Amino acid sequence: MKKFKQYINSFLLVELLKGMSVTWGNMFRKKITVQYPEEKTPQSPRFRGLHALRTYPNGEERCIACKLCEAVCPAAAITIEAGPREDDGTRRTTKYEIDLFKCIFCGFCEESCPVDSIVETRVFDYHFEERGLHIMTKDMLLEMGHQHEDQIAADREVDAKYR
Amino acid sequence: MGKVHIEIDGQELEAEVGSMIIEVADKADIYIPRFCYHKKLSVAANCRMCMVEVGNLPKAVPACATPVAEGMVISTSSNKAVEAQKSVMEFLLINHPLDCPVCDQGGECELQDLSVGYGEDVSRFTEGKRVVQDKDIGPLIATDMTRCIHCTRCVRFGQEVVGIREMGATGRGEHMEIGTYIAHSIESEVSGNIIDLCPVGALTAKPSRFKARAWELRQSSSIAAHDCLGSNVFVHHRRGEIIRVVPKENELINEVWLSDRDRFSYQALSEGDRLLKPRIKKDGVWQETDWQTALNLVASEIKRIIGGSNGDDFGVLVGNNITTEESYLTQKLLRESGCNNIDFRIRRRDFSGDGRGSVRSGMNFAMESLDRMDATLLVGADLRHEQPLTALRVRKSTGYGNVMAINPFDGEYNFRLSQELQPKSNMLAQEFASVLIEADKLKPDVLNAEAKEWLAGIDSNEEHQQIAQNLIDGEASCILMGVYVQEHPQAEVVNWLAEALATVTNSDWGYMTQGCNAAGNKIAGAVPCQSAAGGKSDEGKNAKQMIQDGMKGYMLINCEPDVESVWAEQALENLKRADCVIALTPFADGRVSEYADVMLPIAGCYETSGTYINVEGKWQSFAAAVKAPGEARPGWKVLRVLANLLELNGFDYESSTQVIEELREKFEAVGDARIARKVPPPLMVVSEQETTRESLGLYMVDPMVRRAKALQQTPKASTHPISISRVKTR
Numbered sequence: 001m002k003k004f005k006q007y008i009n010s011f012l013l014v015e016l017l018k019g020m021s022v023t024w025g026n027m028f029r030k031k032i033t034v035q036y037p038e039e040k041t042p043q044s045p046r047f048r049g050l051h052a053l054r055t056y057p058n059g060e061e062r063c064i065a066c067k068l069c070e071a072v073c074p075a076a077a078i079t080i081e082a083g084p085r086e087d088d089g090t091r092r093t094t095k096y097e098i099d100l101f102k103c104i105f106c107g108f109c110e111e112s113c114p115v116d117s118i119v120e121t122r123v124f125d126y127h128f129e130e131r132g133l134h135i136m137t138k139d140m141l142l143e144m145g146h147q148h149e150d151q152i153a154a155d156r157e158v159d160a161k162y163r
Numbered sequence: 164m165g166k167v168h169i170e171i172d173g174q175e176l177e178a179e180v181g182s183m184i185i186e187v188a189d190k191a192d193i194y195i196p197r198f199c200y201h202k203k204l205s206v207a208a209n210c211r212m213c214m215v216e217v218g219n220l221p222k223a224v225p226a227c228a229t230p231v232a233e234g235m236v237i238s239t240s241s242n243k244a245v246e247a248q249k250s251v252m253e254f255l256l257i258n259h260p261l262d263c264p265v266c267d268q269g270g271e272c273e274l275q276d277l278s279v280g281y282g283e284d285v286s287r288f289t290e291g292k293r294v295v296q297d298k299d300i301g302p303l304i305a306t307d308m309t310r311c312i313h314c315t316r317c318v319r320f321g322q323e324v325v326g327i328r329e330m331g332a333t334g335r336g337e338h339m340e341i342g343t344y345i346a347h348s349i350e351s352e353v354s355g356n357i358i359d360l361c362p363v364g365a366l367t368a369k370p371s372r373f374k375a376r377a378w379e380l381r382q383s384s385s386i387a388a389h390d391c392l393g394s395n396v397f398v399h400h401r402r403g404e405i406i407r408v409v410p411k412e413n414e415l416i417n418e419v420w421l422s423d424r425d426r427f428s429y430q431a432l433s434e435g436d437r438l439l440k441p442r443i444k445k446d447g448v449w450q451e452t453d454w455q456t457a458l459n460l461v462a463s464e465i466k467r468i469i470g471g472s473n474g475d476d477f478g479v480l481v482g483n484n485i486t487t488e489e490s491y492l493t494q495k496l497l498r499e500s501g502c503n504n505i506d507f508r509i510r511r512r513d514f515s516g517d518g519r520g521s522v523r524s525g526m527n528f529a530m531e532s533l534d535r536m537d538a539t540l541l542v543g544a545d546l547r548h549e550q551p552l553t554a555l556r557v558r559k560s561t562g563y564g565n566v567m568a569i570n571p572f573d574g575e576y577n578f579r580l581s582q583e584l585q586p587k588s589n590m591l592a593q594e595f596a597s598v599l600i601e602a603d604k605l606k607p608d609v610l611n612a613e614a615k616e617w618l619a620g621i622d623s624n625e626e627h628q629q630i631a632q633n634l635i636d637g638e639a640s641c642i643l644m645g646v647y648v649q650e651h652p653q654a655e656v657v658n659w660l661a662e663a664l665a666t667v668t669n670s671d672w673g674y675m676t677q678g679c680n681a682a683g684n685k686i687a688g689a690v691p692c693q694s695a696a697g698g699k700s701d702e703g704k705n706a707k708q709m710i711q712d713g714m715k716g717y718m719l720i721n722c723e724p725d726v727e728s729v730w731a732e733q734a735l736e737n738l739k740r741a742d743c744v745i746a747l748t749p750f751a752d753g754r755v756s757e758y759a760d761v762m763l764p765i766a767g768c769y770e771t772s773g774t775y776i777n778v779e780g781k782w783q784s785f786a787a788a789v790k791a792p793g794e795a796r797p798g799w800k801v802l803r804v805l806a807n808l809l810e811l812n813g814f815d816y817e818s819s820t821q822v823i824e825e826l827r828e829k830f831e832a833v834g835d836a837r838i839a840r841k842v843p844p845p846l847m848v849v850s851e852q853e854t855t856r857e858s859l860g861l862y863m864v865d866p867m868v869r870r871a872k873a874l875q876q877t878p879k880a881s882t883h884p885i886s887i888s889r890v891k892t893r
Contacts, residue, residue: 066264067376082373091265091373114264 037125045155048107049124051098051136052144054117054152061142062117065093069109069118077102078109096138100128116156121148169235184226184237185213195239196248196277198255198362199314200227203419205323210255210314212277214247215239223247245281252281255312258293258337259363261286266310268364271377274312295340301348302876303355303423305372311341311365317357324420325351326558326577341365350878352551352861355426359409359419370430370873371407375399380406383788386775387425388484388679388768389868390550392416392530393777394425398769398788405429405769405789415531416777422551423877424861424868429769431750431870438751438764439793449756454794458801461761462808464743465500468716474502478709481507481689482722483678484865485798486773487782488822490680491687491695492802492814493720499811503691503703504714507684508649509727510677510859514705516655517690522697522833525682525778526673528641534559537637538670540630541568542595542661544645547575548861548879550675554578557643565633569594571647582630592653595660597623602631602667609667634668641665644674647858650729676778678865683776686830696829713737718745720798721765723866725754727859747798749791750866765798766791767867772819773799784823 009015034041054062065082081095109118121144128134136144145152165180171193178187183206188195198210208228215226216238223244226237238244256278263269295308317330318341329349334340343349358368380399387394387408394417399407408429410421441457442449468477479497481490494505508514533539533556546554557566558578565581568574571588586594600623603610610618634640642661648654658674665672676682688695691703704712710730717738724734738744738758746759749767756762765771770791774784791797799819806814816822862868862880874880 064265065373066269067379068264071376071378082375084373091267 043122045158046107047122047124047155048105048110048120049122050100050120050126050144051103051109051141052119052121052148052152053096053138053141054119054145054149055142061092062115063093063096064115064117065091066114068112068114072108072112074106074108075102075104077104093138096141098136098141100134100136119145119152119156121152122155123148167231167233167235169231169233169237171237172239178231181230184215184217184229184231184235187231188226188237188239193239195226196281197227198273198277198312199316201316201319201360203324204316204319204360207315207319210312211251212248212255214244214251216241216244216247249281249283252278253283253287256282256286257288258309259312260292260309266307266364267305267367267373268310268361269376272364273362293337298342298346299348300343301350301354301369301878302873303369303427304349304358305367305369307365307367308341309365310363312363313339313341314362315341316360316362317341317366320357320360321351324356324555324558325353327351329354330357348878352424352547352879353420353422353555355423356410356420368407368427370427375401375406383769383786384411385769385785385788386679386783387417387421388775389424389428389864390422390552391525391676391679391681391778392550392552393679393775393781393783394421394552395783396421396425398429400789403789405433408769415529416781417552418555420552420555424551424864424874427874428868428871430872430874431867432767432769434872435750435867435870436752437792437795438748438762439795441764441794442751442762444760449762454796454804457761457763458805458808461745461763462805464716464745464761465718465805465809468743469500469502472715474500474504475704476715477502477718478504478704478714478716479506479718479720480509480706480709480722480724481505481684481720482865483507483509483684483727484680484768484867485684485721486768486771486819487680487683487687487776487826488773488819489720489771489798489802490684490689491822491826492799492806492816493718494688494694496802496806496809496811496814498688498694498700499806499813500809503701504709505689505703506691506706506709507678507681507689509706509710509722509724510646510650510729511654511706512650512652512729513654513656514707516658517692517705520658522686522693522830523682523776523780524674524685525676525780526643526671528671528673528779530556530779532639532671533557533641533643535564536560536566536639536641537564538633538640539564539566540598540634540640540642540664540670541566541570542642542644542657543570543591543647543651544568544643544675545570545572545574545647545858546643546645546675547577549646549677549858553643553675564637567630567633569598569630570645581633582626584626584630588651591648591651592656592660593621594627595657595664596621597627598630599660599664599667601628602635602664604628605631605635606667610663614663631664631668634664634670637670640668640670642670642672644672646675646677648674649677650858673778679777680775682778682780683774683782686776687826695826697833698829710734710737713740715742716744717741718747719755719759720747721749721767721866723748723753723755725758726863726869727865747801748866749795750870752870753866763801764791764793764795765801766795770795771797771799773797774819774823782823782827784820 067080070078070080077099079097080093082093085092110120166177169176176191185195195213197213199207206228208225213226214223216223218236297306297308321329331344332339332341357366379401383398385396385398387396395411395413396408397411408426412419440451443452497505561578567582568580569584571586571591600618642665648657661672691705694700728734744759745761746755747763747765769788772786776782803814803816862874
């Protein structure tokens with residue numbers, strides 16, 4: 001009996017029609033494909049993308065070389081060298097590097113930062129054209145900060161009450 | 164001392180009468196929080212952090228200032244105790260800034276650690292915090308006086324341990340400030356210790372300021388290389404760079420202290436101008452080359468000069484702080500190639516004692532017994548500047564003992580001298596002999612007739628008698644000769660006198676040697692008169708002859724005769740004139756490039772494994788803390804390969820341990836045998852000419868210290884040679 005039923009079903013292409021109904025159903029549904037890079041998916045204000053070092057509105061860098069981010073980094077991606085700054089003797093980094101090959105974008109550095117200096121921006125699409133460019137130097141990080149400060153500040157503002 | 168029985172946190176303990184609760188707890192490994200208490204300093208009880216609950220007492224009491232009593236029941240963590248500790252912490256944090264991330268002490272701060280346990284998470288204090296202006300107290304110590312919690316450890320250290328009150332507290336209560344009274348730099352030669360003592364970030368090390376966090380540093384044990392004590396240190400390094408050097412506790416040597424020289428000299432290694440590749444001078448122009456070429460050249464030059472002159476025209480000068488392994492290999496290499504001209508005593512003038520004396524040079528009693536001497540006689544010893552930590556020990560004995568000095572210079576002392584004789588430098592031996600005469604008068608049956616005859620005709624007076632009397636009266640007494648004596652033209656006479664005086668007065672005697680490894684160098688055989696472990700050697704030229712006669716070829720091992728020698732100008736001239744000068748050096752700067760023909764980069768101390776033998780004869784081995792930069796290699800490896808290139812046998816060492824074991828076996832076979840001298844050469848008034856250039860300054864003693872930037876900026880770096888120029892001349 002079971003064999004007979006199978007025979008009839010395969011003869012009448014029932015399974016094919018079932019499958020096609022899904023196909024046809026989706027064909028008229030609203031499209032969810034995002035036309036990257038013209039279109040982008042929405043991001044959370046807590047998005048953890050490429051890093052940046054922030055500055056205060058007067059241009060003074062925030063980072064005080066406390067090295068907590070370096071200590072907390074589970075991938076040991078951050079390398080800091082510090083010393084007293086030439087002109088005023090304050091504690092500053094002389095080298096701040098993030099190895100993007102090591103970084104796992106966990107956001108611990110941002111959480112550990114007592115002065116909100118190192119942050120993760122919404123930038124996630126980047127590439128390297130040369131060997132060695134995967135290491136973000138202090139200048140590159142500060143530049144990221146300059147470029148995205150408005151967005152960074154707005155995101156921290158939104159998230160402030162949960163922190 | 165009687166004993167009492169007490170109970171701390173349920174643990175039954177036996178304690179000595181008069182000891183404080185905190186001492187007993189420390190011994191039993193029960194932790195009581197503290198800021199102002201330090202085991203080496205007096206009790207101040209001004210931080211109040213160590214509050215504990217005692218029996219039925221109504222209030223908590225400070226553990227550092229409460230002596231134990233029979234049947235005391237102490238609780239360090241009862242509600243009452245913890246409440247008291249928390250309240251104290253709240254008070255301390257009223258004025259202490261809460262910006263640990265910018266503080267250099269962050270991560271190793273006692274206040275930070277304790278505030279985790281005893282601090283509240285929210286402050287009840289809304290008023291403004293106190294701000295104190297920073298003081299500039301010199302190039303070694305950075306200040307952040309707002310952070311000061313007035314524990315007064317630094318003040319008590321200066322007052323009690325060093326004996327020079329440089330720091331003090333002015334004002335009271337809210338207005339109390341720690342400072343130097345009058346704005347000036349701290350000049351003490353052991354000032355760096357207040358960095359370790361400061362429980363907060365108020366006093367931190369300037370050379371390593373903001374460079375690293377405690378948690379990044381790796382710690383290696385090592386031995387300090389700038390005086391003959393062999394202080395134990397920890398080298399803190401990160402990614403192959405030495406960040407700082409701190410003391411390692413060793414009650415028998417450096418206690419918990421470290422001299423500034425040992426603490427800050429590392430700067431020469433991490434920031435100095437290092438030699439990174441072998442260099443050869445070709446037609447007057449320096450060229451960098453590889454080890455192979457350089458060593459082949461060196462080997463062929465050594466062969467040529469030693470072969471051509473029957474070993475007479477090649478000389479090796481060994482620096483003061485090279486390891487025993489290095490000097491052993493150097494002398495072995497040299498003697499095997501048929502040359503005996505090797506010497507480390509670059510500042511010695513009197514070599515008449517060669518072939519006599521003990522295998523090892525130094526003192527024959529324990530360093531820590533200096534603390535308890537009833538009588539100490541210093542002869543030509545500028546302890547504060549030669550071995551700063553010894554001065555601290557001698558100072559301890561001044562509490563009940565006499566410290567006397569026969570110093571031919573206007574010395575600076577951090578302890579009270581009960582008697583001071585200041586002979587002219589050429590009269591040092593005569594003055595010392597007068598003391599021996601007086602001692603002989605008091606105890607006539609010790610010296611033999613020959614010695615008595617030798618002494619006849621020397622004047623003496625009551626002062627000399629008093630010194631002799633003190634030495635005889637003292638149950639424990641010692642005669643300590645300083646570096647000055649060894650540089651004196653009559654060093655051997657003074658040596659003999661000291662030994663004779665020690666025998667008559669039943670005292671210990673010894674001399675504090677120059678550099679960190681004089682004992683090791685001598686045992687290793689880096690002298691022309693004896694080979695390793697006192698073995699026989701054919702007569703070779705000593706340092707004076709090598710420098711004054713001029714040789715065809717020189718090999719300098721971490722040694723700069725143009726600065727270190729007593730005949731510096733002559734040394735420079737003869738080095739320049741030599742056919743071939745081979746310099747093994749960690750540094751590229753200095754005048755070495757003017758006179759050398761080959762420069763081989765060797766590792767500095769902390770970069771090589773090795774052994775230093777201190778003035779008491781303690782063998783202290785250490786491993787390399789960091790790797791030498793560039794192509795620099797540990798000296799023993801360079802010497803081993805050089806010996807192989809010279810086709811010498813018995814140089815197949817694979818580690819420095821093998822080298823030192825070979826020497827140790829030889830040394831243990833002979834022990835500390837001595838060949839004493841019955842009577843020294845005749846006593847004479849020496850001319851002044853030779854003694855015009857006196858001891859190297861405090862911060863001039865070896866190539867490394869001379870290149871330590873921060874030390875060179877201290878007031879002592881410029882004033883110390885001046886104090887030496889105050890040496891009296893005829």
